[in-house]
Amino acid sequence: MPPATLTPVEVPCIRTKLPGPNAKRIIAADERLISPSYTRSYPLVASRGHGIMIEDVDGNEFYDFCAGIAVASTGHCHPEVVAAIQKQAGELLHMSGTDFYYPQLTELAARLSQIAPMPGPHRVYYGNSGTEAIEAALKLARYHTKRQYIIAFHGAFHGRTMGALSLTCSKAQQRRRFSPLVPGVVHVPYPNLYRRPAGTDPEQYARDTARYIEEGVFRAEVPPEECAAIVVEAFQGEGGYLPAPPAFLQELRRICDKHGILLVVDEVQSGMGRTGKWWAIEHSGVAPDMITTAKGIASGLPLSALITRAEIMDWVPGSHASTFGGNPVAIAAALATINIIEREGLQNAREVGEHILSRIYDWPQNLPLVGDVRGRGLMIGMEFVTDKQTKAPAAEQRDQVVDLAFEKGILVLGCGPNTLRLCPPLVVTKKQADLALDVLEECINRVGSGKHRRPTWGEAA
Numbered sequence: 001m002p003p004a005t006l007t008p009v010e011v012p013c014i015r016t017k018l019p020g021p022n023a024k025r026i027i028a029a030d031e032r033l034i035s036p037s038y039t040r041s042y043p044l045v046a047s048r049g050h051g052i053m054i055e056d057v058d059g060n061e062f063y064d065f066c067a068g069i070a071v072a073s074t075g076h077c078h079p080e081v082v083a084a085i086q087k088q089a090g091e092l093l094h095m096s097g098t099d100f101y102y103p104q105l106t107e108l109a110a111r112l113s114q115i116a117p118m119p120g121p122h123r124v125y126y127g128n129s130g131t132e133a134i135e136a137a138l139k140l141a142r143y144h145t146k147r148q149y150i151i152a153f154h155g156a157f158h159g160r161t162m163g164a165l166s167l168t169c170s171k172a173q174q175r176r177r178f179s180p181l182v183p184g185v186v187h188v189p190y191p192n193l194y195r196r197p198a199g200t201d202p203e204q205y206a207r208d209t210a211r212y213i214e215e216g217v218f219r220a221e222v223p224p225e226e227c228a229a230i231v232v233e234a235f236q237g238e239g240g241y242l243p244a245p246p247a248f249l250q251e252l253r254r255i256c257d258k259h260g261i262l263l264v265v266d267e268v269q270s271g272m273g274r275t276g277k278w279w280a281i282e283h284s285g286v287a288p289d290m291i292t293t294a295k296g297i298a299s300g301l302p303l304s305a306l307i308t309r310a311e312i313m314d315w316v317p318g319s320h321a322s323t324f325g326g327n328p329v330a331i332a333a334a335l336a337t338i339n340i341i342e343r344e345g346l347q348n349a350r351e352v353g354e355h356i357l358s359r360i361y362d363w364p365q366n367l368p369l370v371g372d373v374r375g376r377g378l379m380i381g382m383e384f385v386t387d388k389q390t391k392a393p394a395a396e397q398r399d400q401v402v403d404l405a406f407e408k409g410i411l412v413l414g415c416g417p418n419t420l421r422l423c424p425p426l427v428v429t430k431k432q433a434d435l436a437l438d439v440l441e442e443c444i445n446r447v448g449s450g451k452h453r454r455p456t457w458g459e460a461a
């Protein structure tokens with residue numbers, strides 16, 4: 001049942017100044033009580049959700065085109081997910097898979113094995129967040145190979161604990177004053193087709209970017225036989241919504257095979273059907289050795305998984321574990337989520353994603369500020385520039401568009417210095433997408449015309 005106050009036609013509806021009076025009160029408390037390290041783009045104070053709708057504490061209704069940051073894959077509070085959670089919560093809330101057995105652990109592992117993008121048999125390690133899955137991958141890569149170096153990429157985001165942060169190379173603020181981090185990580189360039197050197201062939205550029213690992217790093221910095229893993233996002237998320245060209249990933253696979261290095265693919269954001277296939281890596285035909293998944297896997301409950309070829313997960317009891325990882329309620333949510341994605345999410349992500357891309361493909365020609373649009377399925381990025389020739393990043397204008405869209409009832413977020421991301425729930429309809437794009441187009445035109453002033457929140461109309 002949709003919450004009573006949602007409008008029957010379910011379009012965004014802004015009823016108060018933003019933030020409204022209740023939101024203001026909660027934000028004031030948040031400013032007193034909550035860690036100031038969080039990065040809130042605009043003052044949304046959510047109260048409940050349904051499908052792609054989010055209602056705030058003042059009764060304002062929004063379209064959520066960021067899916068709670070790529071998590072609400074089946075939409076907010078999908079009835080099947082809620083029912084699975086409620087049933088499981090009445091039967092077993094927790095028992096700790098580290099110390100005891102329960103059937104949900106193997107049931108989900110078997111399901112993940114069916115959809116894994118590399119040949120089985122597989123093994124699965126459970127955590128509670130993307131970061132934990134990455135941390136496990138990092139430790140397992142060292143454990144299994146007995147090698148210490150890890151290669152990761154500029155622009156990568158793999159999480160914020162010390163190990164995962166050592167791989168993250170997205171924003172300096174995320175690392176500031178936390179060093180020394182875990183040693184042995186080398187960062188190399190990630191391909192950005194929009195910003196490749198003028199006149200270069202895209203495929204050759206993609207291959208050359210990967211080849212720098214052999215021709216630069218292995219020649220001068222790290223002996224390849226000491227390298228445990230290459231960790232890569234098949235579709236870079238926080239770094240700016242950059243799909244990895246297939247040739248780049250194929251080249252990474254070749255390098256890994258040649259030197260006995262593990263290819264670890266981080267699908268925390270791009271996995272679980274977001275790109276129209278279960279995994280973004282599938283668009284390249286490359287089989288990884290390990291993948292990490294989290295975010296969309298359980299429609300909002302905290303769960304992550306590291307899935308590997310079985311022989312790689314050879315660590316012995318005591319090597320690694322987590323009290324809460326693989327919680328039965330989160331797993332029940334994941335099983336329901338996977339059923340929904342399989343039944344409708346994958347196809348819908350492909351169809352609505354193509355629809356969105358076909359509507360915006362000419363925005364770089366026709367709209368001020370938009371330099372590039374790119375994406376697969378419902379993982380779509382739009383890069384903002386002040387000058388289409390020099391491609392100078394328009395970070396401030398991107399932020400203004402994000403703010404203005406919020407004021408008009410569309411929730412979107414930025415990523416990278418100057419990209420806006422669209423990652424709605426996989427159940428979004430074409431009609432909803434059209435409405436959101438109409439609003440976004442209007443916002444871009446308004447910011448591009450220079451008429452929009454960024455609000456000081458609290459004064460916003």
Ligand SMILES: Cc1ncc(COP(=O)(O)O)c(C=O)c1O
Pocket residue numbers: 129130131132134157158159160233237238266267268269270294295
């Ligand atoms: C690709 C990728 N890896 C890892 C993480 C970290 O996940 P979490 O925030 O759940 O720890 C994120 C989060 O945005 C991500 O996008």
